[in-house]
Amino acid sequence: xxxxxxxxxxxxxxxxxxxxxxxSLADGIKGLKEGSAFRYIAQSGIEASEHHEGxxxxxxxxxxxxxxxxxxxxGEVNSRVQSGLSFLATVGSTSPFxxxxxxxxxxxxxxxxxxxxxxxxxxxxxxxxGEALIMTAIGLGVAVPAVLGYNWLVNRNKNVMGxxxxxxxxxxxxxxxxxxxxKR
Numbered sequence: 001x002x003x004x005x006x007x008x009x010x011x012x013x014x015x016x017x018x019x020x021x022x023x024s025l026a027d028g029i030k031g032l033k034e035g036s037a038f039r040y041i042a043q044s045g046i047e048a049s050e051h052h053e054g055x056x057x058x059x060x061x062x063x064x065x066x067x068x069x070x071x072x073x074x075g076e077v078n079s080r081v082q083s084g085l086s087f088l089a090t091v092g093s094t095s096p097f098x099x100x101x102x103x104x105x106x107x108x109x110x111x112x113x114x115x116x117x118x119x120x121x122x123x124x125x126x127x128x129x130g131e132a133l134i135m136t137a138i139g140l141g142v143a144v145p146a147v148l149g150y151n152w153l154v155n156r157n158k159n160v161m162g163x164x165x166x167x168x169x170x171x172x173x174x175x176x177x178x179x180x181x182x183k184r
Contacts, residue, residue, distance in 0.1 A: 001084055005156045008081065011036055012163035020170060037077040041168055044073035049175045066175050074161075074168045081157050085150060092146035099139015106132025 015038045022028040025046055032039035048069030052062050060068075110128030114120055 001153050004081060005160045008037055008160045009163065011038055012160065012167065015167055020174065025174065037164060038167055041070060041073040041077065041164070042171055045070045045171050045175050063176055067172055070168050070172050074164055077164055078161055081161060085153060088146055088150045092143050092150055095142040095146065096139045099136045102135025102139070103132045106135060
């Protein structure tokens with residue numbers, strides 16, 4: 001995910017510098033990398049602008065049609081950027097409970113052993129209970145970095161998606177100002 005957001009952020013910088021300075025949108029698209037999220041959004045917008053015809057779309061004005069298609073493309077990019085983060089969130093939220101379960105299980109085993117032995121001296125209690133608490137420490141040791149990493153990645157994604165949305169808004173503006181967008 002870190003690599004994906006770094007790549008998208010780098011592409012956003014390149015797009016800001018060069019895309020809208022091209023002679024046409026077709027030239028702008030040629031300057032974008034194959035498989036780039038920005039190229040996908042630009043192609044989606046241009047295709048929507050050029051293919052606003054047919055009985056089903058005649059009730060939708062051109063601006064709304066292009067906007068819907070550009071927004072849909074941005075949504076797909078956002079889905080790709082967010083994918084996989086739910087696993088990290090799940091690890092961060094469940095690992096303390098798994099550790100706590102291990103602790104409870106360990107204490108239960110320790111108390112059972114004490115009951116069988118018939119003695120409740122401190123040395124019989126402290127060792128097994130201390131071992132059981134290690135599970136809680138491990139659960140927290142997994143949870144804290146996972147939650148911190150998740151929050152950091154979510155924040156990076158928000159920043160990068162802000163750049164993607166800004167590009168999409170600028171692209172929409174250009175598409176609305178130029179009916180012959182591709183100039184092929």
